[in-house]
Amino acid sequence: MPINIPAPERRHDARMFEHDLTLEDAVRFSRFDTGSPLSTVSAHSFQLEDLIWATAEHYFQAHKFIDRAYAEKVRNAPDARRAYKLGNAWFKRRRADWKQVRRTLMTRAMYSKCIQHEAVRRALLDTGERLIIETSAYDHYWGIGRDQRGENTLGKVLMDIRAKLLAG
16 A cells, blocks of 8 residues: 655745846946946046046046045046056055945036036936946946846935936
8 A cells, every 4th residue: 555645845935036127127237338328437527626527437436545646647547447447456555434435426426427417417317216227247336246136336326316316
């Protein structure tokens, strides 16, 4: 006579298979896409701190350093890629409070760019209420990372600026 052994109960954690629908309708851009007005490298110069900055990336990278001569070298870099490379030079010491001030500095640069260029302002406002995502696969602070669990700080900065512009 066969023994009737009940099949093991199969339970699936529904959360494991949930799909985040907010990501589907999100505005996606890359920080290094020169064609996107929302990127830090788009050719939208702006004035801030009595200086002209070629891109938001120039401003951001230059402010990593206390050494003013080196910061000026970054500011005068011929393009945003070079500013990024100079800003990430392994042999140059960053300011001690960098992790505490980096979001504020990025916000100042991107806000200045938005209020000084109607095309950038319009591009940001045209995102409506949609989630804005920086798509970097490797940067889990500024972007969402390959696993899409990054902090998306640049997207949050832009959404904060959008809210400020809408509040008027």
